[in-house]
Amino acid sequence: MATSTMQFKIYRYDPDKDNAPYMQDISVEVDFALDRKLLDILTRLKAKDDTLSYRRSCREGICGSDAMNINGKNGLACLTDIKDLKQPVVLRPLPGLPVIRDLIVDMTQFFKQYHSIKPYLINEGPRPDRERLQSPDEREELNGLYECILCACCSTSCPSFWWNPDKFVGPAGLLNAYRFIADTRDQATNERLDDLEDPYRLFRCHSIMNCVDVCPKNLNPTRAIGKIKEMMVRRAI
């Protein structure tokens, strides 16, 4: 059995007990035959110390619950291979959002921005008998957009979102905004572009591509933002 000890430094904060957050040093016996992902280790740690708090659900990169800052880079614990991690593995909550407890952050601001882009199809036309059709090319444009799981890895790695989380939509929200702007079944393109043509909501993005660097689904919010800007330019000239 390939077992070994891994060193961890984990951000701990229980507002009911602690005056201030602190980093806890923990070493764990890891069985590489059984433990493959960081979430496996967190499950072991939780079994030993059930006060350690983090979100998790599907454990396969679909729900987006277990996003955290792993060795300085945002990612999903369930998709992070433990073999690649430099020790001690430093785990912190996602940066820029208020900490509720340990690795759990308050995502209210993140979802407020997501809801602000009206993440649903707007179509006032008569309801078709069966469904609203798209050509394969039209559908192709939605690839790389609809896969977003709203884990907030991208938005919480974006300095523009750190400075203006209340005003800047952030990479996740803007990727989803483009998902509906690009959708040929949506009729609110102009209203959507009007809503985003704003120095804070869209133009806080300076294309530094932190979002692309961290996205666990390998999506490209910077490209989506670029396409929104391109559509605004085409509309204006």
Add this chain to the structure above:
Amino acid sequence: MVNRILVGAHYGLKDWIIQRATAIIMAVYTVIFLVVIAAVGPDSFDAWRGIFANGFMKFATFLFFVSVFYHAWIGIRDIWMDYIKPDALRLLMMIATAAVLVGYAGWAVQILWRM
């Protein structure tokens, strides 16, 4: 007054395009400037002055300075928008920045047309 989050000023696109256009102008001018300097090899004040006495160089240099100041306006305003949270202070710093840059532009014109 209740402090509500206010967004929706509906500008930004024009500044975004201008920032890119002025960047291209500055890059092209830098090449032109380096080529001219290499070709002329000004070794005296009169030779240096001669470069800017030329109509095209006057035009290009003026365009360059206007680009620098407009580009700087957008960039510095963005910094104030990110970091200066009190509205009154932000407005004051924006006005001060614009005033300084307009002053610089006038100063650049004065120097350029004296050449």
